[in-house]
Every structure is written in structure tokens, then in C-alpha cells.
Amino acid sequence: DIQMTQSPSSLSASVGDRVTITCRASQTIRNYLNWYQHKPGKAPKLLIYAASRLQSGVPSRFSGSGSGTDFTLTVTSLQPEDFATYYCQQGYSGPRTFGQGTKVEI
């Protein structure tokens, strides 16, 4: 199976900060990479699909990039509602797999 590794596991940031989260796949997944935001008690929310495509309704301060094995999620100006845990997920082959998550804290 394809393993997904995110870094960092957690980070502290302030409103207005630029935040970058990285995700690495154990083998190439081309650009079959999705990003989700998850808040406690809520359903996860799709932010980015196909590595860089913004899901409808998601603010443009979120962006994704990368291909092959290395990917990034960037939030250009962190807003109070962005404090959450973020997960990458590969959809390239076999069972879907998630990264372990990155918790963005104040």
C-alpha cells in the first residue's frame, strides 16, 4: 500500500500567517492527491483535489501544489476558522490512504 507522511504533525500560527503543510507519498502518485480540513465534531471537508484544484466554495487563500511524491498545502493568510486538522489522501491506486494529519493551532 501507498503510505502518506505529513509534516509537521502540528504547528502553532497566528491569524494572518502564511502556513505550509507538506505531504510525501511512499511512491509516485502523480497528482492523485486530495486535501481535507477536519474540525472537532464536524465532518471532514474537501479542500483540494487533483493536487491543485480548489473544491467549489473553498476560499482562494487555500492552494495546493506538487506531483510525484511531494505535495504542499498552503494557506496564504490564516483566518480564525482555519484552525483545524488537515489531512492529505492519495487516490492513485489501491486502497485510499490518509496522512496522519497536521493540527494547526493558535
Place this chain on the structure above:
Amino acid sequence: QVQLQESGPGLVKPSETLSLTCTVSGGSITSDYWGWIRQPPGKGLQWIGFISYSGSTIYNPSLTGRVTLSVDRSKRQFSLKLISVTAADTAVYYCARDQELLSDYYYAMDVWGRGATVTVSS
């Protein structure tokens, strides 16, 4: 728009079977994949498996042999059964639609249920 809702017992005894159903409203199960994901307390998201509208399945290898997914298109429901549960199966269980958002098999889980908390305890 499509909405999903999980239902089932919130408490299951060890060694017994966990059964959950996801009901689809605002749409039908005639395309895409329909999946289950769980989050144990204090841990990250774990993908359990998915089933296509036609009934083909892929499971997480770590759960193969214990998990079965099924779909009932007439009721617009899909279901999860997990046998021989232990405390490690305690989690919030989510159902989700895994839809092709871009041609060439770019799938993503774009609609999620709100989650069902299942505790395994005697």
C-alpha cells in the same frame, strides 16, 4: 444537494458485530463510490473501504476478513459490517461519497455524513 446520514447502534459488545447504515438523500446511488472512514479517539482518519454503485468493493488490508460493505440502491443506502470487534474499533465512523471530480479517475470524498460514534465495551 446530496446529503449522507449514518445510523446504527452506538454501543457494541466486544467480539460482536458492528453494523452501520448510511442513507443518501438528495440524490441516488447510481454512480461513484461510497465509502466508510473512521477516527479513533485521539487519532487520525482511517479509510475502511468503499463500494461502487454496482457492488464492487475495495477494503483497507488491515481490516480485510472482518469488514463487509453492501449497497441497496432501491433504499439509497449502503452499509458497513465489522465482525469480531474490540476496543480498538471504538471510533467515530463517517460515510462519504467518493466521486470522480475530474476525468481520468480523479476521485475525492466530496460529501460526508456527520459521523456516528461507536463504542466497543461490555
